[in-house]
Amino acid sequence: MTEELNVGRLVNTHGIRGEIKILSSTDFPEVRFAPGKKLLVVPPDGSPKFEVTVESSREHKGMYIVRLKGYTNINQIEKYKGSLLKVPSDDLVELPENEYYFHQIVGCEVYTDEDDSQPLGTIKEILQPGANDVWVVKPAKGQDILIPVINDVVLDVDIQAKKIKVHLMEGLLP
Missing domain, CATH: 2.30.30.240 (PRC-barrel domain)
Known part of the structure; x- marks a missing residue:
């Protein structure tokens, strides 16, 4: 099984159209939250993790506002507040020499x-x-x-x- 790395936390919803606010914990948010990128959502209540795809994203007041494919309403996404967002470790961005994760x-x-x-x-x-x-x-x-x-x-x-x-x-x- 591939190790998973945290890239952020779903801290809140944004508006009523299913957008979410993400507190990024990655040095590459523009890569991690780019349209088409896949993220694993790990709910805080212990329910099974699941994969989502980023539809759009933008930076806003130190956070990222992200729209996920298939989520168009606040009611669909609100229950996942507090979830961790992860990526597989084999999806790491290659770092320059003498830099490490x-x-x-x-x-x-x-x-x-x-x-x-x-x-x-x-x-x-x-x-x-x-x-x-x-x-x-x-x-x-x-x-x-x-x-x-x-x-x-x-x-x-x-x-x-x-x-x-x-x-x-x-x-x-x-």
Whole structure:
């Protein structure tokens, strides 16, 4: 079975003609919500997921307003508020070299350039505070370590081995 990745959440309806508001959680909303694209709707009540096709979409106030084929009335779509929208992982957009999806990075073990025999910890979360991402590394014991994702710190990323080598600049350890 193919892994599925979240691309958004159906947060509300828009108007009475069956359009929906989607809070996007993808870096490629213009691709994911393009006419003709297929999405999996995963209802919050545990009922079976089902596939829909995007008929039209537009950005509006930080969200996407999407019309789905076959849904022309608010009553048809309102019951799916809160649903997750997913795509199969084999439908990923190819990224440039040295760029990775969050799901590829989370769970990787982090090693330092000074000691690659003992892991510093495992990446449990990725923060996006501004200019660059920050990896939250959970060590075996102690406080989380925040690693800025910049060239001076991240030396090597091996997605296949789930291993990342970093250079710890002064002040990075708590």
